[in-house]
Amino acid sequence: MFANFTFENPEFFWLFLLLPLAVAWYIWKRNKQTAELKISTTRGFKIKSGWLSKLRPILFVLRMLVMALIIMALARPRTVDVSTQTSSTQGIDIVMAIDVSASMLARDLQPNRLDALKEVAEEFIRDRPGDRIGLVVYAGESFTKTPITSDKAIVLDALEDIEYNNVLENGTAIGSGLATAVNRLKDSEAESKVIILLTDGVNNSGFIDPNTASELAVEFGIKVYTIGVGSNGMALSPIAIRPNGRFQFGNVQVEIDEELLKEIASSTGGKYFRATDNEKLEDIYAEIDSLEKTEIEEFRYYNYDEKYRPLVLLAGGLLLFEVLLRLTIFRSFI
Structure with a gap:
Protein backbone atom coordinates (compact mmCIF):
# COMPACT_ATOMS: atom_id res chain seq x y z
CA MET A 1 0.00 0.00 0.00
CA ALA A 24 7.05 19.53 29.34
CA TRP A 25 6.91 23.35 29.10
CA TYR A 26 3.09 23.28 29.20
CA ILE A 27 3.01 21.09 32.34
CA TRP A 28 5.61 23.22 34.10
CA LYS A 29 3.89 26.48 33.20
CA ARG A 30 0.46 25.16 34.25
CA ASN A 31 1.77 24.16 37.65
CA LYS A 32 3.32 27.60 38.07
CA GLN A 33 0.08 29.38 37.15
CA THR A 34 -2.13 27.32 39.49
CA ALA A 35 -3.04 29.35 42.59
CA GLU A 36 -2.71 27.63 45.95
CA LEU A 37 -4.68 28.45 49.13
CA LYS A 38 -3.97 26.68 52.39
CA ILE A 39 -6.78 26.49 54.98
CA SER A 40 -7.22 24.32 58.03
CA THR A 41 -10.47 22.76 56.89
CA THR A 42 -12.86 22.78 53.95
CA ARG A 43 -15.81 22.11 56.21
CA GLY A 44 -18.53 24.62 55.46
CA PHE A 45 -17.49 24.95 51.79
CA LYS A 46 -19.55 23.46 49.02
CA ILE A 47 -16.97 21.85 46.74
CA LYS A 48 -18.03 21.48 43.16
CA SER A 49 -15.62 20.43 40.44
CA GLY A 50 -16.33 22.14 37.10
CA ARG A 78 3.31 12.32 -1.93
CA THR A 79 2.73 9.26 -4.02
CA VAL A 80 4.79 8.60 -7.12
CA ASP A 81 3.78 6.60 -10.18
CA VAL A 82 6.80 5.51 -12.23
CA SER A 83 6.38 4.39 -15.83
CA THR A 84 9.25 3.32 -18.08
CA GLN A 85 9.73 3.20 -21.80
CA THR A 86 12.71 1.55 -23.48
CA SER A 87 14.02 1.87 -26.99
CA SER A 88 16.96 0.31 -28.77
CA THR A 89 19.45 2.93 -29.87
CA GLN A 90 21.66 0.43 -31.68
CA GLY A 91 19.92 -2.78 -32.68
CA ILE A 92 21.84 -5.80 -33.95
CA ASP A 93 20.77 -8.00 -36.85
CA ILE A 94 21.64 -11.65 -36.23
CA VAL A 95 21.33 -14.70 -38.47
CA MET A 96 21.80 -18.13 -36.97
CA ALA A 97 23.05 -20.63 -39.58
CA ILE A 98 22.34 -24.14 -38.28
CA ASP A 99 23.67 -27.43 -39.60
CA VAL A 100 20.77 -29.92 -39.90
CA SER A 101 22.63 -32.83 -41.45
CA ALA A 102 22.04 -36.35 -40.11
CA SER A 103 25.17 -36.19 -37.96
CA MET A 104 23.43 -33.51 -35.82
CA LEU A 105 21.38 -36.39 -34.37
CA ALA A 106 24.53 -37.73 -32.67
CA ARG A 107 24.00 -38.36 -28.97
CA ASP A 108 27.20 -37.00 -27.48
CA LEU A 109 25.06 -34.02 -26.41
CA GLN A 110 21.77 -34.73 -24.68
CA PRO A 111 19.32 -35.72 -26.03
CA ASN A 112 21.19 -35.06 -29.30
CA ARG A 113 23.19 -32.23 -30.86
CA LEU A 114 20.26 -30.64 -32.71
CA ASP A 115 17.83 -30.64 -29.79
CA ALA A 116 20.52 -29.37 -27.41
CA LEU A 117 21.22 -26.52 -29.82
CA LYS A 118 17.53 -25.64 -30.15
CA GLU A 119 17.15 -25.43 -26.38
CA VAL A 120 20.12 -23.08 -25.97
CA ALA A 121 19.24 -21.01 -29.05
CA GLU A 122 15.71 -20.49 -27.75
CA GLU A 123 17.01 -18.88 -24.57
CA PHE A 124 19.47 -16.79 -26.59
CA ILE A 125 16.63 -15.46 -28.79
CA ARG A 126 14.45 -14.61 -25.79
CA ASP A 127 17.32 -12.65 -24.24
CA ARG A 128 17.69 -10.40 -27.32
CA PRO A 129 14.45 -8.33 -27.26
CA GLY A 130 15.95 -5.35 -29.07
CA ASP A 131 17.48 -7.25 -32.00
CA ARG A 132 16.21 -8.69 -35.27
CA ILE A 133 16.98 -12.39 -35.76
CA GLY A 134 16.76 -14.73 -38.73
CA LEU A 135 17.35 -18.45 -39.24
CA VAL A 136 19.18 -20.31 -42.00
CA VAL A 137 19.42 -24.10 -42.11
CA TYR A 138 21.81 -26.13 -44.23
CA ALA A 139 22.97 -29.65 -44.89
CA GLY A 140 24.10 -30.54 -48.42
CA GLU A 141 22.32 -27.33 -49.50
CA SER A 142 20.85 -24.37 -47.62
CA PHE A 143 17.73 -22.25 -47.40
CA THR A 144 16.28 -19.47 -45.27
CA LYS A 145 14.00 -20.74 -42.53
CA THR A 146 12.92 -17.23 -41.58
CA PRO A 147 14.26 -13.82 -42.68
CA ILE A 148 15.49 -11.37 -40.06
CA THR A 149 12.58 -10.09 -38.03
CA SER A 150 11.91 -8.43 -34.68
CA ASP A 151 8.93 -10.75 -34.12
CA LYS A 152 10.44 -13.26 -31.70
CA ALA A 153 7.33 -15.45 -31.77
CA ILE A 154 7.88 -16.16 -35.47
CA VAL A 155 11.57 -16.93 -34.92
CA LEU A 156 10.88 -19.21 -31.96
CA ASP A 157 8.19 -21.10 -33.88
CA ALA A 158 10.58 -21.55 -36.80
CA LEU A 159 13.33 -22.73 -34.44
CA GLU A 160 11.01 -25.28 -32.83
CA ASP A 161 10.10 -26.56 -36.31
CA ILE A 162 13.73 -27.30 -37.25
CA GLU A 163 14.42 -31.02 -37.49
CA TYR A 164 16.31 -33.47 -39.64
CA ASN A 165 14.42 -34.59 -42.75
CA ASN A 166 15.12 -35.79 -46.27
CA VAL A 167 14.11 -32.51 -47.92
CA LEU A 168 17.67 -31.24 -47.96
CA GLU A 169 20.43 -33.21 -49.62
CA ASN A 170 22.57 -34.84 -46.96
CA GLY A 171 26.08 -33.50 -46.39
CA THR A 172 27.61 -30.38 -44.86
CA ALA A 173 27.73 -27.35 -47.16
CA ILE A 174 29.36 -24.82 -44.82
CA GLY A 175 30.03 -22.40 -47.72
CA SER A 176 26.39 -22.48 -48.86
CA GLY A 177 25.05 -22.02 -45.33
CA LEU A 178 27.34 -19.04 -44.72
CA ALA A 179 26.58 -17.49 -48.11
CA THR A 180 22.82 -17.74 -47.55
CA ALA A 181 23.22 -16.09 -44.15
CA VAL A 182 25.30 -13.30 -45.72
CA ASN A 183 22.60 -12.80 -48.33
CA ARG A 184 20.04 -12.29 -45.54
CA LEU A 185 22.18 -9.53 -43.99
CA LYS A 186 23.84 -7.78 -46.93
CA ASP A 187 21.09 -5.17 -47.28
CA SER A 188 20.67 -4.62 -43.55
CA GLU A 189 21.14 -1.05 -42.28
CA ALA A 190 21.86 -2.15 -38.71
CA GLU A 191 24.97 -0.79 -37.00
CA SER A 192 26.10 -4.34 -36.24
CA LYS A 193 25.50 -7.48 -38.33
CA VAL A 194 26.32 -10.91 -36.93
CA ILE A 195 26.18 -14.53 -38.14
CA ILE A 196 26.36 -17.45 -35.72
CA LEU A 197 27.44 -20.44 -37.81
CA LEU A 198 27.16 -23.87 -36.18
CA THR A 199 28.32 -27.17 -37.65
CA ASP A 200 29.48 -30.59 -36.50
CA GLY A 201 31.45 -31.67 -39.55
CA VAL A 202 33.64 -30.72 -42.48
CA ASN A 203 32.67 -28.93 -45.68
CA ASN A 204 31.88 -31.75 -48.12
CA SER A 205 28.96 -30.42 -50.21
CA GLY A 206 27.70 -27.35 -51.99
CA PHE A 207 28.98 -25.19 -54.81
CA ILE A 208 30.28 -22.23 -52.77
CA ASP A 209 33.70 -22.30 -51.19
CA PRO A 210 33.58 -21.33 -47.49
CA ASN A 211 36.47 -18.89 -47.97
CA THR A 212 34.55 -17.12 -50.74
CA ALA A 213 31.52 -16.86 -48.46
CA SER A 214 33.65 -15.41 -45.65
CA GLU A 215 35.10 -12.83 -48.07
CA LEU A 216 31.53 -11.77 -48.87
CA ALA A 217 30.88 -11.41 -45.15
CA VAL A 218 33.92 -9.15 -44.81
CA GLU A 219 32.79 -7.05 -47.78
CA PHE A 220 29.38 -6.42 -46.21
CA GLY A 221 30.78 -5.77 -42.73
CA ILE A 222 29.36 -8.93 -41.19
CA LYS A 223 30.98 -10.56 -38.17
CA VAL A 224 30.85 -14.37 -38.01
CA TYR A 225 30.99 -16.43 -34.83
CA THR A 226 31.64 -20.10 -35.61
CA ILE A 227 30.79 -23.04 -33.36
CA GLY A 228 32.04 -26.58 -33.79
CA VAL A 229 29.73 -28.94 -31.89
CA GLY A 230 30.67 -32.49 -30.94
CA SER A 231 32.68 -34.35 -28.34
CA ASN A 232 36.29 -35.38 -28.78
CA GLY A 233 36.91 -38.90 -30.06
CA MET A 234 33.95 -41.16 -30.85
CA ALA A 235 30.25 -40.27 -30.75
CA LEU A 236 27.10 -42.38 -31.09
CA SER A 237 25.84 -41.20 -34.50
CA PRO A 238 23.44 -42.34 -37.25
CA ILE A 239 25.17 -44.81 -39.58
CA ALA A 240 22.24 -46.33 -41.50
CA ILE A 241 18.47 -46.31 -41.89
CA ARG A 242 16.56 -49.44 -40.93
CA PRO A 243 13.63 -50.84 -42.98
CA ASN A 244 11.21 -49.21 -40.51
CA GLY A 245 12.68 -45.80 -41.31
CA ARG A 246 14.49 -45.40 -37.98
CA PHE A 247 18.19 -44.63 -37.75
CA GLN A 248 20.69 -47.23 -36.71
CA PHE A 249 23.34 -45.73 -34.44
CA GLY A 250 26.99 -46.62 -34.06
CA ASN A 251 30.17 -45.05 -32.77
CA VAL A 252 31.69 -42.71 -35.34
CA GLN A 253 34.84 -40.61 -35.16
CA VAL A 254 34.01 -36.93 -34.62
CA GLU A 255 35.50 -34.82 -37.39
CA ILE A 256 35.19 -31.04 -37.30
CA ASP A 257 37.11 -28.74 -39.62
CA GLU A 258 38.28 -26.48 -36.82
CA GLU A 259 40.94 -24.79 -38.93
CA LEU A 260 38.33 -23.66 -41.45
CA LEU A 261 35.98 -22.42 -38.73
CA LYS A 262 38.80 -20.54 -37.00
CA GLU A 263 39.81 -18.94 -40.31
CA ILE A 264 36.23 -17.81 -41.07
CA ALA A 265 35.84 -16.31 -37.59
CA SER A 266 39.25 -14.62 -37.63
CA SER A 267 38.85 -13.05 -41.08
CA THR A 268 35.44 -11.54 -40.21
CA GLY A 269 36.35 -10.26 -36.74
CA GLY A 270 34.43 -12.98 -34.92
CA LYS A 271 35.51 -15.85 -32.71
CA TYR A 272 35.60 -19.66 -32.90
CA PHE A 273 34.13 -21.86 -30.15
CA ARG A 274 34.10 -25.60 -29.54
CA ALA A 275 31.09 -27.14 -27.81
CA THR A 276 31.85 -30.63 -26.52
CA ASP A 277 28.82 -30.93 -24.22
CA ASN A 278 25.54 -29.21 -23.31
CA GLU A 279 27.06 -27.00 -20.63
CA LYS A 280 29.81 -25.78 -22.95
CA LEU A 281 27.24 -24.98 -25.63
CA GLU A 282 25.27 -22.90 -23.12
CA ASP A 283 28.44 -21.06 -22.08
CA ILE A 284 29.27 -20.29 -25.72
CA TYR A 285 25.91 -18.67 -26.44
CA ALA A 286 26.13 -16.78 -23.15
CA GLU A 287 29.55 -15.43 -24.17
CA ILE A 288 28.30 -14.40 -27.61
CA ASP A 289 25.36 -12.71 -25.89
CA SER A 290 27.78 -10.73 -23.71
CA LEU A 291 30.05 -9.84 -26.64
CA GLU A 292 27.22 -8.51 -28.81
CA LYS A 293 25.37 -6.02 -26.61
CA THR A 294 22.49 -3.89 -27.80
CA GLU A 295 22.41 -0.33 -26.48
CA ILE A 296 19.10 0.22 -24.72
CA GLU A 297 17.88 3.70 -23.82
CA GLU A 298 15.40 3.79 -20.96
CA PHE A 299 13.08 6.71 -20.24
CA ARG A 300 11.45 7.00 -16.82
CA TYR A 301 8.40 9.15 -16.25
CA TYR A 302 7.49 10.20 -12.71
CA ASN A 303 3.96 11.33 -11.88
CA TYR A 304 3.78 12.86 -8.38
CA ASP A 305 0.54 13.33 -6.45
CA GLU A 306 1.14 15.78 -3.56
Whole structure:
Protein backbone atom coordinates (compact mmCIF):
# COMPACT_ATOMS: atom_id res chain seq x y z
CA MET A 1 0.00 0.00 0.00
CA PHE A 2 2.82 2.41 0.92
CA ALA A 3 5.34 1.11 -1.64
CA ASN A 4 5.06 4.29 -3.75
CA PHE A 5 4.51 6.70 -0.83
CA THR A 6 7.44 9.08 -0.23
CA PHE A 7 8.36 12.30 1.57
CA GLU A 8 10.18 15.00 -0.38
CA ASN A 9 11.59 16.72 2.75
CA PRO A 10 11.89 14.04 5.47
CA GLU A 11 14.38 16.18 7.40
CA PHE A 12 11.44 18.17 8.79
CA PHE A 13 10.49 15.15 10.90
CA TRP A 14 13.25 16.22 13.28
CA LEU A 15 10.86 18.96 14.40
CA PHE A 16 8.81 16.27 16.14
CA LEU A 17 11.51 16.35 18.84
CA LEU A 18 10.17 19.76 19.83
CA LEU A 19 6.77 18.36 20.75
CA PRO A 20 7.89 16.57 23.96
CA LEU A 21 9.65 19.80 24.98
CA ALA A 22 6.43 21.72 24.38
CA VAL A 23 4.51 19.22 26.52
CA ALA A 24 7.05 19.53 29.34
CA TRP A 25 6.91 23.35 29.10
CA TYR A 26 3.09 23.28 29.20
CA ILE A 27 3.01 21.09 32.34
CA TRP A 28 5.61 23.22 34.10
CA LYS A 29 3.89 26.48 33.20
CA ARG A 30 0.46 25.16 34.25
CA ASN A 31 1.77 24.16 37.65
CA LYS A 32 3.32 27.60 38.07
CA GLN A 33 0.08 29.38 37.15
CA THR A 34 -2.13 27.32 39.49
CA ALA A 35 -3.04 29.35 42.59
CA GLU A 36 -2.71 27.63 45.95
CA LEU A 37 -4.68 28.45 49.13
CA LYS A 38 -3.97 26.68 52.39
CA ILE A 39 -6.78 26.49 54.98
CA SER A 40 -7.22 24.32 58.03
CA THR A 41 -10.47 22.76 56.89
CA THR A 42 -12.86 22.78 53.95
CA ARG A 43 -15.81 22.11 56.21
CA GLY A 44 -18.53 24.62 55.46
CA PHE A 45 -17.49 24.95 51.79
CA LYS A 46 -19.55 23.46 49.02
CA ILE A 47 -16.97 21.85 46.74
CA LYS A 48 -18.03 21.48 43.16
CA SER A 49 -15.62 20.43 40.44
CA GLY A 50 -16.33 22.14 37.10
CA TRP A 51 -16.13 20.11 33.92
CA LEU A 52 -14.73 23.07 31.96
CA SER A 53 -11.61 23.16 34.06
CA LYS A 54 -11.04 19.45 33.38
CA LEU A 55 -11.47 19.92 29.65
CA ARG A 56 -9.18 22.92 29.40
CA PRO A 57 -6.10 20.82 28.37
CA ILE A 58 -7.95 20.02 25.14
CA LEU A 59 -6.79 23.42 23.87
CA PHE A 60 -3.19 22.36 24.25
CA VAL A 61 -3.89 18.95 22.65
CA LEU A 62 -5.44 20.71 19.64
CA ARG A 63 -2.41 22.99 19.37
CA MET A 64 -0.08 19.95 19.42
CA LEU A 65 -2.12 18.25 16.71
CA VAL A 66 -1.89 21.40 14.59
CA MET A 67 1.90 21.46 15.01
CA ALA A 68 2.18 17.74 14.11
CA LEU A 69 0.08 18.19 10.98
CA ILE A 70 2.13 21.21 9.89
CA ILE A 71 5.38 19.24 10.35
CA MET A 72 3.99 16.40 8.24
CA ALA A 73 2.88 18.90 5.58
CA LEU A 74 6.36 20.47 5.52
CA ALA A 75 7.80 16.98 4.86
CA ARG A 76 5.66 16.97 1.68
CA PRO A 77 4.10 13.50 1.57
CA ARG A 78 3.31 12.32 -1.93
CA THR A 79 2.73 9.26 -4.02
CA VAL A 80 4.79 8.60 -7.12
CA ASP A 81 3.78 6.60 -10.18
CA VAL A 82 6.80 5.51 -12.23
CA SER A 83 6.38 4.39 -15.83
CA THR A 84 9.25 3.32 -18.08
CA GLN A 85 9.73 3.20 -21.80
CA THR A 86 12.71 1.55 -23.48
CA SER A 87 14.02 1.87 -26.99
CA SER A 88 16.96 0.31 -28.77
CA THR A 89 19.45 2.93 -29.87
CA GLN A 90 21.66 0.43 -31.68
CA GLY A 91 19.92 -2.78 -32.68
CA ILE A 92 21.84 -5.80 -33.95
CA ASP A 93 20.77 -8.00 -36.85
CA ILE A 94 21.64 -11.65 -36.23
CA VAL A 95 21.33 -14.70 -38.47
CA MET A 96 21.80 -18.13 -36.97
CA ALA A 97 23.05 -20.63 -39.58
CA ILE A 98 22.34 -24.14 -38.28
CA ASP A 99 23.67 -27.43 -39.60
CA VAL A 100 20.77 -29.92 -39.90
CA SER A 101 22.63 -32.83 -41.45
CA ALA A 102 22.04 -36.35 -40.11
CA SER A 103 25.17 -36.19 -37.96
CA MET A 104 23.43 -33.51 -35.82
CA LEU A 105 21.38 -36.39 -34.37
CA ALA A 106 24.53 -37.73 -32.67
CA ARG A 107 24.00 -38.36 -28.97
CA ASP A 108 27.20 -37.00 -27.48
CA LEU A 109 25.06 -34.02 -26.41
CA GLN A 110 21.77 -34.73 -24.68
CA PRO A 111 19.32 -35.72 -26.03
CA ASN A 112 21.19 -35.06 -29.30
CA ARG A 113 23.19 -32.23 -30.86
CA LEU A 114 20.26 -30.64 -32.71
CA ASP A 115 17.83 -30.64 -29.79
CA ALA A 116 20.52 -29.37 -27.41
CA LEU A 117 21.22 -26.52 -29.82
CA LYS A 118 17.53 -25.64 -30.15
CA GLU A 119 17.15 -25.43 -26.38
CA VAL A 120 20.12 -23.08 -25.97
CA ALA A 121 19.24 -21.01 -29.05
CA GLU A 122 15.71 -20.49 -27.75
CA GLU A 123 17.01 -18.88 -24.57
CA PHE A 124 19.47 -16.79 -26.59
CA ILE A 125 16.63 -15.46 -28.79
CA ARG A 126 14.45 -14.61 -25.79
CA ASP A 127 17.32 -12.65 -24.24
CA ARG A 128 17.69 -10.40 -27.32
CA PRO A 129 14.45 -8.33 -27.26
CA GLY A 130 15.95 -5.35 -29.07
CA ASP A 131 17.48 -7.25 -32.00
CA ARG A 132 16.21 -8.69 -35.27
CA ILE A 133 16.98 -12.39 -35.76
CA GLY A 134 16.76 -14.73 -38.73
CA LEU A 135 17.35 -18.45 -39.24
CA VAL A 136 19.18 -20.31 -42.00
CA VAL A 137 19.42 -24.10 -42.11
CA TYR A 138 21.81 -26.13 -44.23
CA ALA A 139 22.97 -29.65 -44.89
CA GLY A 140 24.10 -30.54 -48.42
CA GLU A 141 22.32 -27.33 -49.50
CA SER A 142 20.85 -24.37 -47.62
CA PHE A 143 17.73 -22.25 -47.40
CA THR A 144 16.28 -19.47 -45.27
CA LYS A 145 14.00 -20.74 -42.53
CA THR A 146 12.92 -17.23 -41.58
CA PRO A 147 14.26 -13.82 -42.68
CA ILE A 148 15.49 -11.37 -40.06
CA THR A 149 12.58 -10.09 -38.03
CA SER A 150 11.91 -8.43 -34.68
CA ASP A 151 8.93 -10.75 -34.12
CA LYS A 152 10.44 -13.26 -31.70
CA ALA A 153 7.33 -15.45 -31.77
CA ILE A 154 7.88 -16.16 -35.47
CA VAL A 155 11.57 -16.93 -34.92
CA LEU A 156 10.88 -19.21 -31.96
CA ASP A 157 8.19 -21.10 -33.88
CA ALA A 158 10.58 -21.55 -36.80
CA LEU A 159 13.33 -22.73 -34.44
CA GLU A 160 11.01 -25.28 -32.83
CA ASP A 161 10.10 -26.56 -36.31
CA ILE A 162 13.73 -27.30 -37.25
CA GLU A 163 14.42 -31.02 -37.49
CA TYR A 164 16.31 -33.47 -39.64
CA ASN A 165 14.42 -34.59 -42.75
CA ASN A 166 15.12 -35.79 -46.27
CA VAL A 167 14.11 -32.51 -47.92
CA LEU A 168 17.67 -31.24 -47.96
CA GLU A 169 20.43 -33.21 -49.62
CA ASN A 170 22.57 -34.84 -46.96
CA GLY A 171 26.08 -33.50 -46.39
CA THR A 172 27.61 -30.38 -44.86
CA ALA A 173 27.73 -27.35 -47.16
CA ILE A 174 29.36 -24.82 -44.82
CA GLY A 175 30.03 -22.40 -47.72
CA SER A 176 26.39 -22.48 -48.86
CA GLY A 177 25.05 -22.02 -45.33
CA LEU A 178 27.34 -19.04 -44.72
CA ALA A 179 26.58 -17.49 -48.11
CA THR A 180 22.82 -17.74 -47.55
CA ALA A 181 23.22 -16.09 -44.15
CA VAL A 182 25.30 -13.30 -45.72
CA ASN A 183 22.60 -12.80 -48.33
CA ARG A 184 20.04 -12.29 -45.54
CA LEU A 185 22.18 -9.53 -43.99
CA LYS A 186 23.84 -7.78 -46.93
CA ASP A 187 21.09 -5.17 -47.28
CA SER A 188 20.67 -4.62 -43.55
CA GLU A 189 21.14 -1.05 -42.28
CA ALA A 190 21.86 -2.15 -38.71
CA GLU A 191 24.97 -0.79 -37.00
CA SER A 192 26.10 -4.34 -36.24
CA LYS A 193 25.50 -7.48 -38.33
CA VAL A 194 26.32 -10.91 -36.93
CA ILE A 195 26.18 -14.53 -38.14
CA ILE A 196 26.36 -17.45 -35.72
CA LEU A 197 27.44 -20.44 -37.81
CA LEU A 198 27.16 -23.87 -36.18
CA THR A 199 28.32 -27.17 -37.65
CA ASP A 200 29.48 -30.59 -36.50
CA GLY A 201 31.45 -31.67 -39.55
CA VAL A 202 33.64 -30.72 -42.48
CA ASN A 203 32.67 -28.93 -45.68
CA ASN A 204 31.88 -31.75 -48.12
CA SER A 205 28.96 -30.42 -50.21
CA GLY A 206 27.70 -27.35 -51.99
CA PHE A 207 28.98 -25.19 -54.81
CA ILE A 208 30.28 -22.23 -52.77
CA ASP A 209 33.70 -22.30 -51.19
CA PRO A 210 33.58 -21.33 -47.49
CA ASN A 211 36.47 -18.89 -47.97
CA THR A 212 34.55 -17.12 -50.74
CA ALA A 213 31.52 -16.86 -48.46
CA SER A 214 33.65 -15.41 -45.65
CA GLU A 215 35.10 -12.83 -48.07
CA LEU A 216 31.53 -11.77 -48.87
CA ALA A 217 30.88 -11.41 -45.15
CA VAL A 218 33.92 -9.15 -44.81
CA GLU A 219 32.79 -7.05 -47.78
CA PHE A 220 29.38 -6.42 -46.21
CA GLY A 221 30.78 -5.77 -42.73
CA ILE A 222 29.36 -8.93 -41.19
CA LYS A 223 30.98 -10.56 -38.17
CA VAL A 224 30.85 -14.37 -38.01
CA TYR A 225 30.99 -16.43 -34.83
CA THR A 226 31.64 -20.10 -35.61
CA ILE A 227 30.79 -23.04 -33.36
CA GLY A 228 32.04 -26.58 -33.79
CA VAL A 229 29.73 -28.94 -31.89
CA GLY A 230 30.67 -32.49 -30.94
CA SER A 231 32.68 -34.35 -28.34
CA ASN A 232 36.29 -35.38 -28.78
CA GLY A 233 36.91 -38.90 -30.06
CA MET A 234 33.95 -41.16 -30.85
CA ALA A 235 30.25 -40.27 -30.75
CA LEU A 236 27.10 -42.38 -31.09
CA SER A 237 25.84 -41.20 -34.50
CA PRO A 238 23.44 -42.34 -37.25
CA ILE A 239 25.17 -44.81 -39.58
CA ALA A 240 22.24 -46.33 -41.50
CA ILE A 241 18.47 -46.31 -41.89
CA ARG A 242 16.56 -49.44 -40.93
CA PRO A 243 13.63 -50.84 -42.98
CA ASN A 244 11.21 -49.21 -40.51
CA GLY A 245 12.68 -45.80 -41.31
CA ARG A 246 14.49 -45.40 -37.98
CA PHE A 247 18.19 -44.63 -37.75
CA GLN A 248 20.69 -47.23 -36.71
CA PHE A 249 23.34 -45.73 -34.44
CA GLY A 250 26.99 -46.62 -34.06
CA ASN A 251 30.17 -45.05 -32.77
CA VAL A 252 31.69 -42.71 -35.34
CA GLN A 253 34.84 -40.61 -35.16
CA VAL A 254 34.01 -36.93 -34.62
CA GLU A 255 35.50 -34.82 -37.39
CA ILE A 256 35.19 -31.04 -37.30
CA ASP A 257 37.11 -28.74 -39.62
CA GLU A 258 38.28 -26.48 -36.82
CA GLU A 259 40.94 -24.79 -38.93
CA LEU A 260 38.33 -23.66 -41.45
CA LEU A 261 35.98 -22.42 -38.73
CA LYS A 262 38.80 -20.54 -37.00
CA GLU A 263 39.81 -18.94 -40.31
CA ILE A 264 36.23 -17.81 -41.07
CA ALA A 265 35.84 -16.31 -37.59
CA SER A 266 39.25 -14.62 -37.63
CA SER A 267 38.85 -13.05 -41.08
CA THR A 268 35.44 -11.54 -40.21
CA GLY A 269 36.35 -10.26 -36.74
CA GLY A 270 34.43 -12.98 -34.92
CA LYS A 271 35.51 -15.85 -32.71
CA TYR A 272 35.60 -19.66 -32.90
CA PHE A 273 34.13 -21.86 -30.15
CA ARG A 274 34.10 -25.60 -29.54
CA ALA A 275 31.09 -27.14 -27.81
CA THR A 276 31.85 -30.63 -26.52
CA ASP A 277 28.82 -30.93 -24.22
CA ASN A 278 25.54 -29.21 -23.31
CA GLU A 279 27.06 -27.00 -20.63
CA LYS A 280 29.81 -25.78 -22.95
CA LEU A 281 27.24 -24.98 -25.63
CA GLU A 282 25.27 -22.90 -23.12
CA ASP A 283 28.44 -21.06 -22.08
CA ILE A 284 29.27 -20.29 -25.72
CA TYR A 285 25.91 -18.67 -26.44
CA ALA A 286 26.13 -16.78 -23.15
CA GLU A 287 29.55 -15.43 -24.17
CA ILE A 288 28.30 -14.40 -27.61
CA ASP A 289 25.36 -12.71 -25.89
CA SER A 290 27.78 -10.73 -23.71
CA LEU A 291 30.05 -9.84 -26.64
CA GLU A 292 27.22 -8.51 -28.81
CA LYS A 293 25.37 -6.02 -26.61
CA THR A 294 22.49 -3.89 -27.80
CA GLU A 295 22.41 -0.33 -26.48
CA ILE A 296 19.10 0.22 -24.72
CA GLU A 297 17.88 3.70 -23.82
CA GLU A 298 15.40 3.79 -20.96
CA PHE A 299 13.08 6.71 -20.24
CA ARG A 300 11.45 7.00 -16.82
CA TYR A 301 8.40 9.15 -16.25
CA TYR A 302 7.49 10.20 -12.71
CA ASN A 303 3.96 11.33 -11.88
CA TYR A 304 3.78 12.86 -8.38
CA ASP A 305 0.54 13.33 -6.45
CA GLU A 306 1.14 15.78 -3.56
CA LYS A 307 -0.64 14.85 -0.32
CA TYR A 308 0.29 17.83 1.91
CA ARG A 309 -2.76 19.99 1.04
CA PRO A 310 -5.29 17.94 3.08
CA LEU A 311 -2.88 18.12 6.04
CA VAL A 312 -2.66 21.91 5.78
CA LEU A 313 -6.44 22.25 5.54
CA LEU A 314 -6.94 19.94 8.54
CA ALA A 315 -4.34 21.85 10.55
CA GLY A 316 -6.05 25.14 9.67
CA GLY A 317 -9.45 23.74 10.69
CA LEU A 318 -8.15 22.47 14.05
CA LEU A 319 -6.39 25.78 14.70
CA LEU A 320 -9.58 27.70 13.98
CA PHE A 321 -11.54 25.35 16.23
CA GLU A 322 -9.00 25.83 19.03
CA VAL A 323 -9.18 29.63 18.73
CA LEU A 324 -12.99 29.54 18.81
CA LEU A 325 -12.95 27.39 21.94
CA ARG A 326 -10.41 29.69 23.57
CA LEU A 327 -12.50 32.81 22.82
CA THR A 328 -15.86 31.30 23.79
CA ILE A 329 -16.25 28.31 26.09
CA PHE A 330 -12.83 28.58 27.73
CA ARG A 331 -12.65 32.37 27.71
CA SER A 332 -12.87 32.65 31.49
CA PHE A 333 -9.74 30.48 31.85
CA ILE A 334 -7.49 32.65 29.68
